[in-house]
Amino acid sequence: MADPTAQNDPPDPTGRQSGFLTVMTTTDSETKARKLARGAIEGRLAACAQISAPVTSVFRWDDAVEASQEWQVLFKTAEARYEELAAYLLDAHDYDTPEIIATPITRGGAGYLSWVAEETS
Template sequence: MTTTDSEDKAERLAHGAIEGRIAACAQVSAPVTSVFRWENAVETSQEWQVLFKTAAARYEALEAYLRDAHDYETPEIIATPITRGGADYLAWVAKETS
């Protein structure tokens, strides 16, 4: 998952990951309000979340893509392991990212 400061940027990140076959699916969520500390100040901003669905074997490629394509100095890049899921869906993710 990552966040960015515009819907357009979120969609570009999503499309790039799918086109590069480093994610099988990317979901762009409506804006969220983020409150965080940055450079000794508390900031509030509107961001769009992008949730990428990929295989564990493709994580490094997805992270490298996000670091290269993202315009934040320190982009949020968070991975959550899948412990269970529909076998057919997980097979689809593996197929689309291979």
């Protein structure tokens, strides 16, 4: 049986898996979103990045309520690559405080998660 604490082991056949994340960020243009996505994939920091059509973000910044159009980038990665992915996003992003939110993948297709493990190792 595979070690459930191992970061890049393929998932078990039941679909239960720890060690994989989705990581989301936003940026203010499609061009910037594509650049962030491409850099992460080229560096094997993520197996896949999906760019969502513009969303409207409403937030407080410098004591004012702001609204802006942003593009979401959702990365699929191994938990073991999170720190490097976050560091890349902080370095490559032009926001002072970029959104970087990681969510654990608690279940997923065994073949897909095996692919994520392979692409991020």
